[in-house]
Amino acid sequence: MDRNRSGWGDGVFDALVALALLVIGLFGTAPAGLNQGVGTGRATYPLVVVAAIALAVRRRWPLATLAVVTAAATAYLVLGYPYGPILLSFFVAVYTVAAYRPLRAAAVACGLALAVLLLHVFVGVRSLGLLGLMPAAAWVVVPFAVGTTVRLGRESAARNRVDEARRLADAERLRVAREVHDVVGHGLAAIHMQAEIALHLLAKRPEQAEAALTAISRTSKEALDELRVTLTVVRRDEPVDERAPAPGLAQLPQLRERLAGAGVPVTVEVDGEPRALPVAVDLAAYRVVQEALTNVLRHAGPATATVRLRYAPTEVTVEVTDTGRGAVALPGGTAGYGLAGMRERVTALGGSFTAGPASAGGFRVYATLPLEEAT
Numbered sequence: 001m002d003r004n005r006s007g008w009g010d011g012v013f014d015a016l017v018a019l020a021l022l023v024i025g026l027f028g029t030a031p032a033g034l035n036q037g038v039g040t041g042r043a044t045y046p047l048v049v050v051a052a053i054a055l056a057v058r059r060r061w062p063l064a065t066l067a068v069v070t071a072a073a074t075a076y077l078v079l080g081y082p083y084g085p086i087l088l089s090f091f092v093a094v095y096t097v098a099a100y101r102p103l104r105a106a107a108v109a110c111g112l113a114l115a116v117l118l119l120h121v122f123v124g125v126r127s128l129g130l131l132g133l134m135p136a137a138a139w140v141v142v143p144f145a146v147g148t149t150v151r152l153g154r155e156s157a158a159r160n161r162v163d164e165a166r167r168l169a170d171a172e173r174l175r176v177a178r179e180v181h182d183v184v185g186h187g188l189a190a191i192h193m194q195a196e197i198a199l200h201l202l203a204k205r206p207e208q209a210e211a212a213l214t215a216i217s218r219t220s221k222e223a224l225d226e227l228r229v230t231l232t233v234v235r236r237d238e239p240v241d242e243r244a245p246a247p248g249l250a251q252l253p254q255l256r257e258r259l260a261g262a263g264v265p266v267t268v269e270v271d272g273e274p275r276a277l278p279v280a281v282d283l284a285a286y287r288v289v290q291e292a293l294t295n296v297l298r299h300a301g302p303a304t305a306t307v308r309l310r311y312a313p314t315e316v317t318v319e320v321t322d323t324g325r326g327a328v329a330l331p332g333g334t335a336g337y338g339l340a341g342m343r344e345r346v347t348a349l350g351g352s353f354t355a356g357p358a359s360a361g362g363f364r365v366y367a368t369l370p371l372e373e374a375t
Helices: 002-036 044-057 062-078 086-100 103-117 119-123 129-202 206-234 249-261 279-299 337-348
Strands: 266-271 305-311 315-322 352-357 363-370
Touching (some): 002 044, 103 119, 249 266, 279 305, 279 337, 337 363
Antiparallel strands (some): 352 363
């Protein structure tokens, strides 16, 4: 629909250009002849009209338009009529070929047009000889250079749009991968721990194993619900369930309860007056806490964790510490996707992020998220 509208607009513009050059040719040719002391003839205005009218389809058929205009302009000059507005039509035709056709095809076509146009320099009624080559060549070289520059600029802009679209798509894929990693990783870690507890208690204390299995059921349902919300936001063609809460710090109580069921007691401390945060900041803060606690569950061993939130006028800080065994070396010496994902979330919002062994033992994750840049 937009392409058709654009093509219709281009056609109207080209028709207006043809009409303008037609008017200029009809009313400007005679004065040009008087200034040069050259008269007009019976074929003067028909050739001017043909050259101008052909431009109405210049972008649809640029090569055919150039051929018609070149033939009309060459016949006009060979007959000895004055240099005048018909050359403007020739100028526009050459420019159009250079701007809308591939460079090689445009160069060949414009070179042929120049060769034909130069016939009047040698065989015309007003033959100018070699002195007429430069002025005649300028009517091809200049519009060809302008048209080529415009085409290259347009192609560069198109490439930039494609690159930007690709960059945005890559960023979106990374964001989705990070969201899925956080949601699924946390849920599976909690389920794994609860399943280990259930297997350990099943033979000796089945009533407690039942509680662990119930926690597994609840944790899996919550993880699936959160994953569904995340994927629904990505698949924008599907309606979002308004009843499903968006992930944020308001869900810390459920997260703490989930970790407690998996055997990791979590204490939450809040400094300052809690308030509504920008959506991006709220989500990033929650994901930092979620991933940090998931790492505690996976790597810290028997441990407790403390989450500290501090609300300041211009920022919110998140600190997660544990009493576990501290940093665990991963295969290959990598820092793991979790820490990298947290750092990317925070720095993307203009914040700062640190993670490493805590001074009192265990591990510490600390993030600062500015509020001004995110609003």
